[in-house]
Amino acid sequence: MKATHATLAEKFIADEPRTDWHDETLWFVREKRDKAAHGLPEWEQLREWGSQIKNHTLSNLSDYLKEFEEKATANGIKVHWAADGDEHNKIIHEIIRKHNIQKIVKSKSMLTEECHLNEYLQEHGIEVVDTDLGERIVQFRKEPPSHIVLPAIHLKKEDVSATFHEYLHTEKGNNDPQYLTEAARQHLRDKFVQSQLAITGVNFAVAETGGFVVCTNEGNADMGAHTAPVHIACMGFEKIIPKAEHLSVFLRLLARSATGQPITTYSSHFQKPRPNQEMHIVIVDNGRSRQLGREDFRNSLKCIRCAACFNTCPVYRRSGGHSYHTAVAGPIGSILNPNLDMKANADLPFASTLCGSCTNVCPVKINIHEQLWKWRQVIVAEGYVATSKKIGMKGMGFLLSKPKVYRFAGKMGRWMMRIVPFVANNKLNVWYKQREMPEPPKESFRDWYLKNGKTNKK
């Protein structure tokens, strides 16, 4: 069996100072988000608008997609449709082959991570250069991003310095972020000016205009897209919004929720290709239409990928993005990924205390923690839990529904602390590893009540 969130998290936490650093750093981002949100008296109203616009869009999605396709095509953009990740990769590969393209730059796109585009192209002998600084760092290290907005947040500057020393020949031991960023700037400017193809993600696609918006702080999406003779923008179909005026709501919410910035440095609105440029959009399903049909889970498709739920999640901050073993980690990943592969991701909805903080920060009001609870029910119903757990839970359900059995078991030795850890973990008393057990009292509350309680017993 593949490693689960719990085992990967345990490994991460084994380095406690680093865990503390990771937690503090992301908490700092969460605090910046709070400050930015507090700056707008209409914040909660904005979230409500964002949520309603997205709900409306999902309820009229097929028409909006057709409208978008029609307008985009009229603007000179070539629109492609991909039913799954493999089709998405093949479409891009075909464009590369047709133009005999060698030099490819790619700005951040979680969709291409989801579809494993880089690996696919690599298998066909094609190299892609990730140009977001964080993504370039993890690409050098042959690691996946650990956070959708801050891909290298699991690394310290010493790690980056060592990696850049190896690949970019920077001074050994020079850990200055300014120096390291400058080195990446020089290295990537070379890649940009030579690029023949730029791949970007899409933050928002506007049905009314057929245009799309890409947001970055670094400017890497623009550097590639305005240089390369071919631009391919990849989007999950849920990126669509009805009108350009709705961008105001989402651009106000996005960066504030993500990093506490009032807006990203660049919010680029692509409408038509440059003269002699080819512009493609690949619209991808990859399980999204299935998720749309799941009433309890469809509104996860409202997500605008701000990662506020990552930064606020007390579990994510202490377990790191790689413990989620998927392209999109964190609470939102834990409600998206079971739809992609329920068996492989059956552990993720359980990687939460259901504290509800994710739902509270979500700029489009996705009820993330409630969906985590609901996924647990689906995963159990579909049989993706250990048999021992099933048997234990059945026993508990029986015990707790029969007052006499419950009381007998209680007397038999405070059954609960014995059975619960076993049921949940299938190991003997995991509770006790780092915690003392509660001291069993001499009598239960009920026993006390029978002796000392008032006479008006039911």
Added chain:
Amino acid sequence: MSAREKILNAIAINQPELTALPVMDRNVLIRYEDVYAQFKKVLESIGGKVELIQKITELKNKLIADKASGNFVVNAIAAIGEVDNQVVSFTASELEKVERAYIRGTVGVAENGAVWIYESQMVNRLLPFICQHLIIVIDKPAIVPTMHHAYDSVDVAREGFGAFIAGPSKTADIEQSLVIGAHGARSATIYVIE
């Protein structure tokens, strides 16, 4: 069945019953006593520089001096000097050497320090991103309070490209330490004409 039909059919079957778009009441939006002061405050907090000038012609001498310095300076504003229209067809490796670019903006946004720039104002789409230092000029009355007002004032579909730019390029991808000058401009100065 093509992927397109397969996807659109699946969506049509699975999408929920139609819900309404919200009616967005502008009365709830934040108000600023002085939109220019707010614009300046926010932009400076994200690494930009803001300077108020009386007339756009004040920039004429600055442009002349800049060009005389020997650096590659590109002007895209007719009101301050001849527009360097030749950069339309410049390649990225040529534009990579641009030290400074003067570009007109359409609208400034007080809540976040962003300025909308149309492609026609950039001359070349790549220019505001690839130049080392970016200079944007906007009119003071063109500063609006929020993004809602900004989208009222621009037509995003009018040209092939347009962007909101808020300050210089930046990153915090290494340990969340803010570094100005990631891939794009290392500095952004916005001149606001009274």
Added chain:
Amino acid sequence: MKVALFIPCYIDQFYPQVGIATLQLLEKLGCNVSFPLQQTCCGQPMANSGFASLSKGCDVNFVENFSGFDYIVAPSGSCVLHVKEHLRDEKRPEVAQKIRIGIYELTEFLTDILKVENINASFPYKVGLHNSCHGQRGLQLSSMTERMLPEFSKPEQLLSMVKGIQLSKPKRNDECCGFGGTFCVSEEAVSVKMGKDRIKEHDANEVEYITGGDTSCLMHLEGILKRQGSKVKTIHIAEILNSGL
């Protein structure tokens, strides 16, 4: 006012003093309190583990025990939230519905229904308040730092009436302690780390007690405190509000 007392299973078995304090407090405040004797559990341990289907027996038993009361009060935000959100009885749906509406967590019952303005209690110690997530975010017993809404706190409102108490808040006032039901064992490493981090912030305030409205959180924190050999004790808010002069 007919009030039924719901004492969740783990309080019944391990923390009877919390049940006793709750009962005595409610009676002091003039409530006519009944304790239905055949009660067991709300079913949350199964449901939160994905086995809501196995909590039907608990639900039926709960409905049998708690029908016919004006209010049901429990010293546990978590169990109350579970009942409010998930209690179902196919045979008696309207009775289950009435219970879901009529169940209250102790502190909200005191502030919202009894509208308590004075409490005759004294607790001259340095106390740190732990907000349980299910109480705070689920039942909205206090404002939340994520939301941009007016600040309030029902437990703080009550604790401020206690004589001699020195109340402090941890730096991250509404961070989860990591208990999370079966999460506390299925994700043992994260759970304990979260608990240790909560304790560290209370330690920084030099508290003598950590209190809260959920015994489950407190049991988890107590387990860690004891293992650390700490002098800090945990105490349920009912015990403080019931502590005599």
